[in-house]
Amino acid sequence: MADSPTDGVKSVARVFDLLELIADAGGDVTLSELSTMADLPLPTIHRLLRTLVSLGYARQLANRRYALGPRLVRLGEVANRQFGHLAKPQLKALVERLGETANLATIDGDQVIYVSQAPSPHAMRMFTEVGRRSPLHSTSVGKAILATFDDETVRDIIARTGLPKSTEFSIDSLDRLLEELRISRERGYTIDDNEQEIGVRCYAMAVPGTPVPTAVSVSGPVSRVDEAFAERAIPVLREAVLDIATAVTA
Numbered sequence: 001m002a003d004s005p006t007d008g009v010k011s012v013a014r015v016f017d018l019l020e021l022i023a024d025a026g027g028d029v030t031l032s033e034l035s036t037m038a039d040l041p042l043p044t045i046h047r048l049l050r051t052l053v054s055l056g057y058a059r060q061l062a063n064r065r066y067a068l069g070p071r072l073v074r075l076g077e078v079a080n081r082q083f084g085h086l087a088k089p090q091l092k093a094l095v096e097r098l099g100e101t102a103n104l105a106t107i108d109g110d111q112v113i114y115v116s117q118a119p120s121p122h123a124m125r126m127f128t129e130v131g132r133r134s135p136l137h138s139t140s141v142g143k144a145i146l147a148t149f150d151d152e153t154v155r156d157i158i159a160r161t162g163l164p165k166s167t168e169f170s171i172d173s174l175d176r177l178l179e180e181l182r183i184s185r186e187r188g189y190t191i192d193d194n195e196q197e198i199g200v201r202c203y204a205m206a207v208p209g210t211p212v213p214t215a216v217s218v219s220g221p222v223s224r225v226d227e228a229f230a231e232r233a234i235p236v237l238r239e240a241v242l243d244i245a246t247a248v249t250a
Contacts, residue, residue: 014040015048019057019068026160027109028067087244091118091216094240098233100220101126104244105141107213108133110161112142126200126219137163137177138170140192140204144215146177147184148206154178169194189234190215194222201225203233207241210248216241 021037022029031049035042049066052058056071087104094102095118104116111133119125128134136142136157146154155174163172171177184190192202202219218233219225225233 011048014038014044015052018045018048018052019072022058022066022068023109026156028061028065030065034066085116086248087116087216088118090240090244090247091116093243094118094216094218094236095120097236098218098229100218100225100229100233101128102240103128103141103217103219105139105145105215105217106210107136107145110136110157112136112139112145112215114141120220122220122224124221126197126202126221128219134196135161135164135166137161138166138192138195140190140202140217140219141215143181143184143190143192144204144206144217145213147181147190148213151178151181154181166196167194167198169198171195189237192217192219203230203237205237205241207244207248209245214244214248216244 017038018034021034025033025037029037031042031046034045034049038045049058049060052069053060053066055069057069059067059069061067091102091104099120099122101120102118103114105112105114107113112135113133114128114130117128117130119127134142136146146157149157154177158174158177163170163174163177165172171180180190189203189205192200192204194200196202199221200219201222202217202225204215204217207214207216216237218237220229
């Protein structure tokens with residue numbers, strides 16, 4: 001008997017569930033780990049993985065663990081460009097109102113990736129290349145994304161990545177990071193104060209309701225991006241993330 005349409009939908013849903021679980025685990029897992037996480041029979045998982053591997057959406061490593069495949073990279077790059085395009089008007093509006101560079105970034109594995117930017121008109125300005133990946137713990141957008149997770153998830157991520165120091169001001173203690181995230185959740189925004197690049201300060205907020213954790217930042221030289229700037233910027237940034245949430249989820 002041929003598979004029913006319902007069976008096909010279930011199989012597609014299971015495939016995407018497996019890809020999400022591999023991503024959530026940091027990018028590679030064993031068959032038995034997937035079986036536990038997915039609550040599916042081992043033969044079903046093995047069959048779906050074989051299909052994904054044959055199509056290039058998953059790959060089997062030499063140690064027999066399964067990882068995300070190279071064909072997902074192209075899909076992700078196209079999706080990120082489209083996502084960045086949707087948010088471009090709000091980023092430009094941020095620059096017009098605040099005069100500093102605005103960035104949109106999402107999580108990519110255990111890093112943050114910048115997917116769109118509107119540059120400041122100032123000659124001395126912050127510039128982060130679209131497509132650049134940076135640590136979560138030392139960027140304002142990364143910390144805004146981390147703040148949307150519970151502490152256990154943050155611990156799991158840091159267990160995989162460590163806390164590499166980009167500058168002498170980068171956070172290098174898990175306890176300090178967790179405390180800063182707690183404060184950030186209470187006040188509603190995060191700060192990168194010379195942590196990713198000396199002389200640069202950034203303020204960021206998470207975009208609510210997006211399928212992939214996403215954040216927006218405004219950044220510039222510390223000579224301009226000070227406490228007075230923050231008082232002006234936070235309400236404007238809050239409006240922007242709500243507008244972006246509406247644009248990308250409509």
